[in-house]
Amino acid sequence: MIKKAVLPVAGLGTRFLPATKASPKEMLPILDKPLIQYAVEEAVKVGIEEFLFITGKHKRAIEDHFDKAYELEERLKRAGKYDLLEKINCFENLNIAYIRQKEPKGLGDAILCAKPFVKDEAFVVILSDDLIDPDHSVLHEMIKIYEEKKAPVIALEAVPLEEVSRYGIVSGKKIDGYYIVDNLIEKPEPAHAPSNLAIIGRYILTPQIFKYLDSLQPGRGGEIQLTDALKVLLDETVIYGYIIEGKRYDAGEKLGYLKTIVEFALKDTEISYQFVSFLKDKFSNL
Structure with a gap:
């Protein structure tokens, strides 16, 4: 079973400047919880036990959020606010590690940083920008496909054609409720997009991906693109695409x-x- 999740959180968050100058974008709140907490909760629901955050500078708030807060806990106890105490302690039994990405060189480079943590296991990647309705367990369905096929699985959503340049785009053949991917392109112009099926921020990857990330040249935006590595990986293995159910919120x-x-x-x-x-x-x- 898949027990490890990688959460890349090293991005600069330039779309939310100046709010993200010294505070992580992933800590932006949706009501009373930050984006990153929704991502962790989603993974916990499907049995993930070990978490690796790929961090960068100015990301200490994420570590503090998932750490003990002794002074705050004591104040809540003295005030009898045990409901709040339970909320802030809900992650204390998780195994969480942090690796710093030395410079923001793209999602592919961030995933490559996870190699010592992943070792020879399949793992989940969650991008917290893509917040999926908690009532629909996309990861649960993706894991079911992985357990049957033992191959990488990526989450997909049909987007308007004029928006394809914001996403990695795939094409493929639909069989039994999922797609067998035959092509991937990072942020194509609409005229060159093979479809309008966009990769959403949920992946199940196998250790095979590291071989291609390690030798990959920078692509779109001068960065190491995970989509480019997946395209090369197609020569070695089948990649499956799962159309998400439930609403996806683009909080990025x-x-x-x-x-x-x-x-x-x-x-x-x-x-x-x-x-x-x-x-x-x-x-x-x-």
Whole structure:
């Protein structure tokens, strides 16, 4: 069974500057939890036990978030706020490690940093920018495909053709509810895209990927692209694509981030009623 997850969090977060100048983008809150916590919770639900964060400079807040906070815990105990105490201690039994990516050279380079942690096991990669509705376990379905096929699996979503230049794009043949991938291109222009099937930030990879990442030349944007390594990997193994079920929230850019907050607020039983009333008042004055 897959027990390890790699979470690349070394990006500069330039779309959210100046907020991310000294604070990680992954710590931006969606209501009362940061983006990175949703990613970890998603992995825990499918039995992941070991986590590796690929970090960079100014990312200490992530380590602190998953560490003990003795002074805060004591204050909560004295105040009798045991519900909050339980919330901040929910990850204390996880095995978490951190490796620093020396410079931001792309997602492929970040994954390569995980080689000593992964060793000879298959592993999950989660990009916290892509927040998937917690009611739908995309990773669970992807793991089922991996357990049957013993080959890499990537999450896919159909996107508008005018947006394909923002994603890694694949083409393939659909069989039995999933795709057998036959081509991958990183951020193509719409006229050159093989389809509108975009790679979403969930991967199940095997150690084979490191061989290709290690020898890969920089691609789009001068970075080591995971999509490019997967394309070469096709010569060695089959890669499967799973069309995600449930809603995917793109919290990696401002408008998507705001939409995510609104949708999660509307589903929150504590504040949804008051929030809807607030929105109605705002819209009535437009």
